[in-house]
Amino acid sequence: MTATAIGRARSSRVLQGSAWILIGLGIQALLGFLFWLLGSRVATSDELGQASALFTAIQFVNYASGLGLTIALARHATRRNAESDALFGWAVAATVVSSVIGGVAYLALVDTSATRLVTGSPGGWLLFSAYTAGTSIGLLVDVRLMAARRWGWLVARLAFIGLIRLPLVVLPVSIDPALWLYNLMLAPAALVAVLTIPVLHWIGAGSISWHRPQTLGSVARYAGVNWVATLSSQAPQFILPLVVAQSVRPSVNASFFLAWTVTGLVFLVPAAIAQVLLVEGGKDADGHDSEADAAGLDLLEGDDPASSAAEGSSAAVVSTVTAEGRAKEALAFSLGLATVAWLASLAIGPLFAHVFGPGYHRLGRLLPSLMVAGIPWAITSIRLSEARIRRDQVATVAITLTLGLGILLPTLLFVPDGGTLAATRAWVFGNVAGAVVAIAVHHRAMRASARALVPD
Structure with a gap:
């Protein structure tokens, strides 16, 4: 019976995919813990709190401006064909627009010691919006990797983002430690998400197209x-x-x-x-x-x-x-x-x-x-x-x-x-x-x- 159960688990795509997801979450949790542990060595508790507050704010904006796109892609863009590529392309465009609008609205409406770190200059507003859009794109990229069952690439993407941050935390820098940690936490995730898009075709996970999808209306609903x-x-x-x-x-x-x-x-x-x-x-x-x-x-x-x-x-x-x-x-x-x-x-x-x-x-x-x-x-x-x-x-x-x-x-x-x-x-x-x-x-x-x- 045990051998049968093991054989069923090995042949189950749901269980295999779930196992890969668990590995990715475990790596992400461990590297995230190490990041904040190192961050506590270079920043005070108040500065660490401000950095984590900005990170939490971007997570909130992602949640509020998500438009249901990850679920729509997971349901309707699982094939490697022109329609799925077009749905992915339009989803990327939509999430960038909604993320920028949501990011700007959040900074305009919320005034805290953390948001004041980024609202003092146009560059701060721009980076906040870019990080929000980039992390949203990362969620869509993950759906494409899941659909193509490129689990190793998905886990590698999460691990690379977490690993590249760690040696940079302790670098001596002249900017506010809270801003440094905020940028380190979000810049790699946003940049890697965008750079992964052209790699999708190379690894057999589909591509991106800007043609109008035939099923756009039904998928949007x-x-x-x-x-x-x-x-x-x-x-x-x-x-x-x-x-x-x-x-x-x-x-x-x-x-x-x-x-x-x-x-x-x-x-x-x-x-x-x-x-x-x-x-x-x-x-x-x-x-x-x-x-x-x-x-x-x-x-x-x-x-x-x-x-x-x-x-x-x-x-x-x-x-x-x-x-x-x-x-x-x-x-x-x-x-x-x-x-x-x-x-x-x-x-x-x-x-x-x-x-x-x-x-x-x-x-x-x-x-x-x-x-x-x-x-x-x-x-x-x-x-x-x-x-x-x-x-x-x-x-x-x-x-x-x-x-x-x-x-x-x-x-x-x-x-x-x-x-x-x-x-x-x-x-x-x-x-x-x-x-x-x-x-x-x-x-x-x-x-x-x-x-x-x-x-x-």
Whole structure:
């Protein structure tokens, strides 16, 4: 049985892709930790805080101005053909425009000690916008690498970005240490993303084209729906810690921030697995669409209608079985990792509290309380990808709105008075509610699919 399971894992593209993603995230987390550790040696805590605040700001702008493009490419631009290349090109153009607008709007509206570091000169505004656009392009490039299954290149890109920063951190420079760390954190990522585009063709991961895509209208609508869904589902990741910071003492918020950072990294794992499933599932769905079109063409050319219908039905059954198999693999893998992570947090939380000292004793409770939400999130992320593969916009919006509102409403109502305890409860409640809705819409879709396959 073990040999069979190992053989199935080796042959599963979803599990292989997920394993590569985990390697990339691990390398990224390690090199990021080393970067900030070295940064603490050349900058004060205030300067380090300003640099990290600017980095967080660009992440926020990327989230708010993403337009749903990564999801649209993962679903509709997985082939190495002219249409996929054109969709990629227009997505790059759209993300540059939205990133520049979002970056400028953020700097114009937010006035903090961190933003004042870059708003003092036109060059500062330009660099901030360029970094925002470059990091957004990097997300699109990663989707192309995933679609082409160039996993080694994807991991190498992340590793190169992290490694090139480290020796530069300790260089003696004459500029503000906060600005130096800010530029070091973002410039390599933005530059490597742009330089990777011409390399895509060379490594067999497609190319870029500026021709108008034939499916532009339908893909734009799909991206828009998923952009709204992403805004609602990911809003808690930005609003919840902000409300906590404004509601509790700084010493309490320090423990929450550390626990929240670790939780956010772990939550990326099911999201990455779901992204791989979306890419592979999109290929399955596109293949089924092609076979259905071929069956229709045979019918127009005079082939036996019963034979053509049977071929189309057979293709649909094979596609459905393949999609269900991939989803089951992804769900089992994601759930297993989330459960292991939560169990590990039961020991790691108190350990972190001991290492950081008496002022961080809340870590022992906060980390497991936040991490347990990873189990329902593992279910939600996979079922959400399945809904996107089916182009089920109602299910997509239902899942993401439930997840977002299930966290935001309790956060706004109870965290100002209840502090971190209310925050962890809101986090868990929203994720459980999202999982319940995700399971419900999945069962509804499976029943509808089963009825469609039963001949009249």
